[in-house]
Amino acid sequence: MTEELKTRVCDAIDARADDIIAFAKDVQSEPELGYKEVETTKKVVSMFEDLDLDVETELAITGARARAGSGDFVAAVLGELDALVNPDHPLADPETGAVHACGHNAQLAHLVGSAIGLVGSGVVDELDGAVEFVAVPAEEYLDLDYRRQLLDAGDIEFFGGKQELIRRGYVDDWDAAAMMHAGSNTPDRTITSSFSTNGFVGKFVTYRGKEAHAGAAPEEGINALNAAMLGMNAVNAQRETFRDEDHVRVHPIITRGGDGVNVVPAEVTMESYVRAASIEAVSEVNQSVNRALASGAMGVGGDVEIEDYPGYMPLQTNETLASFYDENARDIVGPDAITEGDQHLSGSTDMGDVTQLVPGIHPWTGGFEGAVHARDFRVVDEEMAYVIPAKLTACMLVDVLTDSEAMDELRAAKAEKRSRESYLDAVRTFRGTTTESYREDADDGSDDS
Ligand SMILES: [Zn+2]
Ligand SMILES: [Zn+2]
Missing domain, CATH: 3.30.70.360 (Alpha-Beta Plaits)
Incomplete structure (x- = not known):
């Protein structure tokens, strides 16, 4: 039964793979910095609306979310909207220097691709929980003069978009949170799913x-x-x-x-x-x-x-999610897809903040040559970069949302984590x-x- 649902999800993604890739390139062609992702948000909203989802926008200046399915258990799928500044990158916006050299456009492809897989196939209505698709502002911690203006004007309290979503209460009812991130110097079809960050x-x-x-x-x-x-x-x-x-x-x-x-x-x-x-x-x-x-x-x-x-807070990977993720990666990508990689990375992400409150996963996925943020960062395998991660997240959620034991494990893991108040205090x-x-x-x- 679970396998049949996953097949339907993957077929729905494959049927619209060209649209997903075109969307990723469209986002890449118009890079915007954090809390300024107006056009990028519109592109995501348009993909959500194609699926007849009700969309809420301006979550924190920018951003959008849409929920599908029903049930007490809520799994969030996240994609980051923002670009970073590297004027030396060949795809950099000549005026702002902004460029998707961290692959966040691939995250958005994964976000809309997961929605296409789960909602487009109708599978989401057969699951024992809801899925919330969230386009999140401002992960890169930069352009800080602008963000200090937003802070001084009272428009934000935090420079990180996910921090701001937490503060505004959007994260309160999530029981699990999933995203992916472009791997640095990872051209092959390999994935590292379990690690911590600074x-x-x-x-x-x-x-x-x-x-x-x-x-x-x-x-x-x-x-x-x-x-x-x-x-x-x-x-x-x-x-x-x-x-x-x-x-x-x-x-x-x-x-x-x-x-x-x-x-x-x-x-x-x-x-x-x-x-x-x-x-x-x-x-x-x-x-x-x-x-x-x-x-x-x-x-x-x-x-x-x-x-x-x-x-940002240190990232904690949830092992229940990681083991489902790895199983799906072995099925969809191949038996050697999962690599151990470094168990601790000294970079940082505001997905770390989310994982202080909610069990989460932030895998590094392949298909990218060059180092993230560097001028030589580029996609070398479009299917791996833009399409396959959607299948992995969607299939992981099919596993979780058809398995009451897994949902209980995740609820128990969430109970061990910080409340919003304790997070904000810290x-x-x-x-x-x-x-x-x-x-x-x-x-x-x-x-x-
Ligand atoms: Zn980055
Ligand atoms: Zn990034």
């Missing part, structure tokens, strides 16, 4: 000094660039204290290094992440990084302001601003530059 805190750092003529009177100035360099070196001096098992990554960049070469830099800005495998390790390392960054201002007698923003602890002033001429600590 969480992180995001950081804006501003060093303030005092401008002066860089040649004639540097002694009159306070060099904010020197403060930043000292701060970064102090962070580097902390690296030997990072425990291997915490998988710590601290990778600052300077976003403003000075204004004119003949003026002592009065203001220098940096951004960084502090990543680690557990929330506790992120918190602990973040404190030492902030102390180290502040020491740069002390060194030159300037000011520093460090603004911390919640980043993630909000990472928001904060630290200011230190080490100016010798400042009696009140205020900035007099």
Whole structure:
């Protein structure tokens, strides 16, 4: 019975494989950054409406969702709408530099393909639960000046779209959540389904000094660039204290290094992440990084302001979902489809946040050459990149939603996880601003530059 349902699902996907591939390429041709995915959302909505689904839009600025089937158990299928910035990529938008170099267009193909498989075939109505198809905004943590404007305007609280969906209550009734992600340097038909990822805190750092003529009177100035360099070196001096098992990554960049070469830099800005495998390790390392960054201002007698923003939570893969996923991958792709891969990845995703509340799966799937985010990232196997992942997710959901024991296992796993309130409490602890002033001429600590 389950096998017959899966055959119908896969036949429905195969019958519209050309449409799914055309949709993926259409999304790829018009890349949009997070919380700006207006046209991309419309493309998804149009595919959902073709299936006679009722669609809700503007979940968090952008985004869309549609539910099919019925029952107490709700499984969500997710696809990320956003592109990233890499102006050197051959497919980059010449104006914005945006490009689907993380394969999120393949995720959307998987999302609409799963809907075609489950809804188009009518199978969803024969399952013991509902499926919610969700196009999610803003996974890439970038374009942060824009997102800070949204934050200041009260339009969002979090930079990550899934975080924002959690806050707004969209995730509350999900009992399981499924997505896929393009594998980096994975041209073959291979899949890694079970692993964890780092969480992180995001950081804006501003060093303030005092401008002066860089040649004639540097002694009159306070060099904010020197403060930043000292701060970064102090962070580097902390690296030997990072425990291997915490998988710590601290990778600052300077976003403003000075204004004119003949003026002592009065203001220098940096951004960084502090990543680690557990929330506790992120918190602990973040404190030492902030102390180290502040020491740069002390060194030159300037000011520093460090603004911390919640980043993403570590990803937890649910093993019930992974074992169904792997079985289907062996059936559909081949007996050697599943590769172990790294068990922990030091990158991050806001699917991690979802998996703090809901049992979830975030497999890496093949068909892509080049490294994600790099200029050489591209699809080399359209069927594997765009069509097969839809079958894998849809068939996994047929397995789950016809198996009361599996649904009980997933409900029990969800009961062990955080509530929305506990999640929000945990993630909000990472928001904060630290200011230190080490100016010798400042009696009140205020900035007099
Ligand atoms: Zn990415
Ligand atoms: Zn991605």
